[in-house]
Amino acid sequence: MGRLSPLGRVGLWLANLAALAFLVLPLLPVVLGAVQSEKSLQADVRALLPRQTTLANFRLVLSGGATRGPIFEQVSYLPKSIERFPAAFLNSMVVAASVALLTLALAALSAYTVARLDIRWVRAVVSLSLVARLLPLIVLMVPLYVLFRRYGLLNSLSGVVLAEVGFLLPYAILILVPYFASLPGELEDAARIDGCTRFAAFWRIVLPLAAPGLAACATIVFILSWHELLIPLIVVSRPEAMTLPVVLAGLVSDYFVFFTLMMAICLLGLAPTLLLVLLLQKYVVRGLVAGALKG
Template sequence: MRRRSTAARIILSALNLLVILGIVGPLVAVVFGSVQSERALLSDVLNPLPKEVTLSNFQILLAGGPQGDRVFEQASYFPANLKFFPLAFANSVVVATSVTALTLTLGALAAYAVSRLPFRWTHAFMYANLTSRMVPIIVLMVPLYVTLRQLGLLNSLPGIILTEVGLLLPYAVWILTSYFAALPRELEDAARIDGCSRLGAFVRIVLPLSAPGLAACGVITFILSWHELLIPLVVSSRPESMTVPVILAGLVSDFYVFYTLMMAISLLGLLPTVLLVMLLQRYVVRGLTSGALKG
């Protein structure tokens, strides 16, 4: 390996520090904002450190509003939608989990066919998948709204789930195909000589061997579903079927909500996916690279 001089190492370390501050800074801002009341925040504006550390913003959120008649420092008023925050969080979990399960199952089936049973039309199928990733979701929203209304799926979690599966499947197929294609065929061939059916070889050999690929695809799908705003925003307007991003979007034009409370919601909204990336980074990295470069 090349050796750097001491001066070069100091400069490189400083640059690293700058990048780390750039990454962590905005996240620290969320944490600082969420642990104090607006009054404390305003008490000494020039000091960026939190003036108090309290969990009351979170307590209010999880309790669905301020309790009793105690002085409410966190918000001059409490938007009606915020009462549904715990439900919205649960909805987001249900949506992201269902979307991940469905996408992985259907994606794995299709990806296996594409990587092991290539015909001319499976190639066309892959190009259709690639192309559909480039369709801006906003183009599809009015037609999807009309269609879901006709099907009676408006304002329902299944409506959100099915729509997201449709939009995330192409990406999943793309990622999984590159994983399956990289697996050696010999094991499958051996199993098939022993009398295993093709589907049996897929379930007993290919799936277990591609566990890292499935994990990568699954965690990426979960994260993208958790992030999705436009679909649930357009497809569900009732509080009962809102997801976390929709609740957050509702606060945007509401000038009376304190930022401190908003940062508490933001922190709860970003925590699941940030933790997932921290824990499963290796898989996320491999999934994202193979989804973009191979194919």
């Protein structure tokens, strides 16, 4: 492959800079809004920089409303969503971690079956499940609600986990099938010749080799589950079981919109997914590239 000319390198640098700006610039107003008071923000919404900065919004949110802040210059009350933030953050963490683990376990077995075993009906079922996911999620909420009410799964985190696993499983299989297909089958065949069962070869040989693909899949599923709003909004009405997106939506009231608190919660909610991506970035990129090349 030939080296790029100086003009080509400049063009590539500008393209990367434009892509980075496209991703980062939308976060800038959120950061600037989270570090100023509501009164300062509404005084001049077109100002590029805040007149004064404060971390009171973060303290108020993290304390569940126990710490008073400059928001009381505008209102005399706080929405219940602020009080529910610590519990909602923990609920989102439990739900997202559970969904990622369960989805990864089921998707790994299914994707291995599709990639390694030539079973016609299995491929047909997987294709049908992917086609079913093309339906808008809101269309499936009514039957989901009726089904969960019948089996007592409403107003519980287990119901949210079960619903999200069902909706995210086809995506996870779609991610993992090309990666499992890209792994060399000779190592697995050698292990089976040495006496390993198919499951033992899958557990001892295939899964360690598929670690980058599994990390990429788990990261994507965790992020999708963490930011999911519709399923917990429909399944859960009990305040103790609400997740972070539901609490964030509750900051929009009939009389007042708590912009600075919403921005603070957005940044706090972004932190776990951003940390996860930074920690697993190498494995995520390697897994997605390997699967894409094979697919």
